[in-house]
Amino acid sequence: MSQLDVDGFPVAWKDPEDADTVSMFDVIYGKVREKIILQRLIMISRLPHDLADRTDLGAHYENLNFQLxxxxxxxxxxxxxLIYPSYLLHIIESSRDILTSVLRDVKVMQQQPHRTLLEVKILFLDHNPQRRLFQQWSYKVLGADQVIRDPAVKVLEDEEVSIETLVCSVLSTLQNLSKKLEKSKALPGSVLDETPELIVHQKILERLLGREELLSPQQYLDMYKSTLNISMEFGQLNPRNLFSAV
Incomplete structure (x- = not known):
């Protein structure tokens, strides 16, 4: 059986006398590993009330991921x-090229006559996170009975809360879900069925979509193209800094 490196790729056997020899695979794979930096994008959206089949959204992103x-x-x-009855929460972990391709796809979807995604905002962008929250990509259509109400959400409804509090609430719930997945080794869909308190409440998504501090995909792409306006604060927990142009 061939030896594997830390990422699961085969390590070519080398004669001790050829220890300093570098193969073409070493060169190419080494350059690829240096180029790819993990990023995490969290995107939220409002869905049309008359959306006939929400599984079409899941199928669309499955096909997009396949092409990418x-x-x-x-x-x-x-x-x-996560496809709610009226909202969407999408967490994507990959390279910058993948993430910008997903955002460009959102732009195309919003330009179609029958828009599937209405208002779209970038909730969070983490540059070079220490670890992935998920081991694979998957989607789940949530039923109305799974969107639970709890005391914490009641507080968010009744009191004036900062955008930092709302964002941190989402990030904290996702971190707890990730820890649960790591322990159970199950798919997110089955874990959310068993522990619905790990579902980000749609009321929080509604509140966040109404905040002007969050950028739309188009605003982000415009900023991305303009090297003079790139913010160096990506990955910070303060969205005012995170999404502000320098």
Whole structure:
């Protein structure tokens, strides 16, 4: 059986006398590993009330991921797409090229006559996170009975809360879900069925979509193209800094 490196790729056997010899695979794979930096994008959206089949959204992103995996063969895509009755929460973990491709696809979807995604905002962008929250990409369509109400959400409804509090609430719930997945080794869909308190409440998504501090995909792409306006604060927990142009 061939030896594997830390990422699961085969390590070519070398004669001790050829210890300093570098193969073409070493050169190419080494350059690829240096180029790929993991990023995490969290995106939220409002869905049309008359959306006939929400599974179409899941199928759309499955196909998009398939096409992107063929184009960027080294860039592994992980994440979770939660499709609520009226909202969407999408976490994508991959390279910058993959993430910008997903945002460009959102732009195309919003330009179609029958828009599937209405208002779309970038909730969070983490540059070079220490670890992935998910081991693969999957999606789940949530039923109305799974969107639970709890005291914490009641507080968010009754009191004036900062955008930092709302964002941190989402990030904390996703971290707890990730820890649960790591322990159970189950798929996110089954874990959320058993522990619905790990579902980000749609009321929080509604509140966040109404905040002007969060960028739309188009605003982000415009900023991305303009090297003079790139914010160096990506990955910070303060969205005012995170999404502000310098």
């Amino acid at each position: 995996n063929k184009q960027y063969i080294w860039d592994h895509i992980t994440g979770l797409l």
